Amino acid sequence: MNSNTILEEHIVKKRTNEEWLNELKSDGQVKDKALADLHHILVSGLRRGLLGRVNTSAPEFETQAEDFVQEAMLKILDNLDSFAGRSLFTTWAHKIAVSVALTELRRKRWQDTSLDGMMDTPDGVYTPSIVADSAPAPENATERKEMMAHVYRLIMEELTEKQRTALIKSVIQNMPTAQVAREMNMNPNAVYKLLHDARVRLKKRLLDEGLSPSDILSVFE
Amino acid sequence: MSNSENPTPLDNLENIGEDVIKRLLELIEKTREDAYSCEEAYALLDEYVELVAGNEAAAQVMPLVERHLDLCPDCREKFEVLLQILQSDEGERP
Numbered sequence: 224m225n226s227n228t229i230l231e232e233h234i235v236k237k238r239t240n241e242e243w244l245n246e247l248k249s250d251g252q253v254k255d256k257a258l259a260d261l262h263h264i265l266v267s268g269l270r271r272g273l274l275g276r277v278n279t280s281a282p283e284f285e286t287q288a289e290d291f292v293q294e295a296m297l298k299i300l301d302n303l304d305s306f307a308g309r310s311l312f313t314t315w316a317h318k319i320a321v322s323v324a325l326t327e328l329r330r331k332r333w334q335d336t337s338l339d340g341m342m343d344t345p346d347g348v349y350t351p352s353i354v355a356d357s358a359p360a361p362e363n364a365t366e367r368k369e370m371m372a373h374v375y376r377l378i379m380e381e382l383t384e385k386q387r388t389a390l391i392k393s394v395i396q397n398m399p400t401a402q403v404a405r406e407m408n409m410n411p412n413a414v415y416k417l418l419h420d421a422r423v424r425l426k427k428r429l430l431d432e433g434l435s436p437s438d439i440l441s442v443f444e
Numbered sequence: 445m446s447n448s449e450n451p452t453p454l455d456n457l458e459n460i461g462e463d464v465i466k467r468l469l470e471l472i473e474k475t476r477e478d479a480y481s482c483e484e485a486y487a488l489l490d491e492y493v494e495l496v497a498g499n500e501a502a503a504q505v506m507p508l509v510e511r512h513l514d515l516c517p518d519c520r521e522k523f524e525v526l527l528q529i530l531q532s533d534e535g536e537r538p
Contacts, residue, residue, distance in 0.1 A: 317526055318522070321526050325518070325522055370465075411518070412481050426472045
């Protein structure tokens with residue numbers, strides 16, 4: 224697109240990747256204009272991208288989006304040298320803003336969900352409502368129960384305590400990775416690696432036993 | 445939750461449903477040893493989303509990113525939001 228883009232009466236100058244980098248690294252009015260344009264692009268992007276996930280027309284969304292973009296812009300400016308130029312600069316910048324926004328929204332979403340969705344069962348076990356399930360069909364009930372018990376046994380025998388904790392939180396309690404990371408005092412990437420290694424170990428053990436995940440899944444169909 | 449004082453869901457198998465075990469088995473089935481981490485997938489996400497937005501064969505060009513997105517709901521959500529941003533404004537498409 225060669226013409227300037229007009230977003231809510233804010234005229235955004237069209238720039239190449241190189242121009243974005245040069246202007247954001249410069250001083251004075253040139254930098255101020257680039258910052259204002261980037262800010263506008265990112266707020267507008269979050270409004271469109273999060274549509275359908277959060278109420279973007281609520282008054283508090285503007286404040287929230289503003290906070291997300293402020294934090295994202297600091298990260299963007301700190302990491303300009305890491306931009307590899309394999310995408311549009313604005314796509315890269317949106318990626319950072321989306322990451323900031325979703326991390327915060329998930330934290331809040333999980334806090335709200337965990338308050339609403341957890342309950343005390345009659346036997347006193349604190350169990351998320353997500354694990355509630357319909358009763359299995361009676362014809363396969365025994366086989367299913369045996370397979371489930373087998374998978375649980377593998378989880379207990381094959382995984383390290385740390386892997387097991389991450390798996391329980393992530394898969395059984397359906398907790399977002401970022402929340403698992405906070406609770407385990409790890410970074411999300413390390414949690415993903417932990418979960419990946421846990422799945423690889425379980426898969427290998429199943430294969431060693433002559434079973435594949437799809438074999439077991441077929442019991443539940 | 446500590447194992448000794450507060451039972452985890454695994455301490456009471458009756459409380460875990462088939463849906464959970466099926467989800468776990470589906471994740472195990474998709475798992476490959478040569479997988480990308482979140483960090484590696486995130487580093488390429490802007491490039492990948494532009495391929496998808498441009499109707500390019502993203503899964504063939506970047507299969508490891510595609511595979512990671514299949515296994516990681518958090519990264520999948522980032523991708524979906526990013527794609528929605530690009531698709532909702534012609535001016536931002538590559």
